[in-house]
Amino acid sequence: NAGVTQTPKFRILKIGQSMTLQCTQDMNHNYMYWYRQDPGMGLKLIYYSVGAGITDKGEVPNGYNVSRSTTEDFPLRLELAAPSQTSVYFCASSYREHNEQFFGPGTRLTVL
């Protein structure tokens, strides 16, 4: 099993550009999550999904959108990128609530 995979690993965007961060898991997990981590800060939840077709906002959803059309994939869309979205983005998955979360390797995004 590859676990949780994320692409790209690194990306530089200009202000106002858009992009999609890809996340795929092959563990047949129902729950998937997107976090951002800024230097010296903890992980902040952006969006999460408890199953295909169901998504919900986390603590910091503004400027982002998600979709969950399949169990495996949970892409994160950034529209009109801003410098405040410079961060490291982690995708994670778990079989159900109150279970361990498996994290991907992260995407380092810089918005200039």
Added chain:
Amino acid sequence: SQKIEQNSEALNIQEGKTATLTCNYTNYSPAYLQWYRQDPGRGPVFLLLIRENEKEKRKERLKVTFDTTLKQSLFHITASQPADSATYLCALDGYSTLTFGKGTMLLVSP
């Protein structure tokens, strides 16, 4: 809103000693609490989950306690090794989501 605090200063200890990391929280009463390890440039890795009625949980050299009265969890690494050097994250396990602390960096010197 719920608040979770971990010691922001790095913890420096010598190899072989026991490391103890603290996680305090307020405005919340989670039924579960999780601990993760994060190495530089990598995603967090799950270590332990403890339920509110368990008080203490062990896994090899790791031990976690959970005091719901004090609203505190302690994470212990016994016989620490330089390979244990990393940032350790505490997370409140709520309704479908986790709320993470900022983490405490542990440095184990030979």
